[in-house]
Amino acid sequence: MKINIQFIHMTTSEAMETYITERLTKLSKKYDMIIHADVFLKSEKDPKGKGNICEMELSLYGPRIFASSNEENYEIAVKNTIKDLEKQLEKRKSTLKPYV
Structure with a gap:
């Protein structure tokens, strides 16, 4: 699986890149249908x-899956986004039928 991480309106963080890569690698081991992941980390001013x-x-076989979260901390935002993606992947996996 390829992982593309982009930092928008913020500085690049090696620690954040490794954290995201580890989490997405675990997800791809569980769901082998994942081909490519695009990750965008943004910083916006919020009152x-x-x-x-x-x-x-x-990117999967078929339509793509998208999730987003807005939190106080990037680690929590990544964690919540991956939870949402995992729910969508589980739903997609249940609709796929194996061909014999």
Whole structure:
């Protein structure tokens, strides 16, 4: 699986890249249908104290899957986004029928 990570309106972080790569690698081991992952980390000013946005788009066989979250911390945003993706992947996996 290829992983493309982009930092928008913020500096690049090696620690964040390794954290995202580890989490997505675990997800790809569980769901072997994932081909490519695009990750966007954005920093926006938000009066509510949030503004750390994580968006992920997974390329699969068939339509792509997208999830996004806006949290106070990037690690929490990544964690919540991957949870949402995992729910969508589980739903997609249940609709796929094996061909014999």
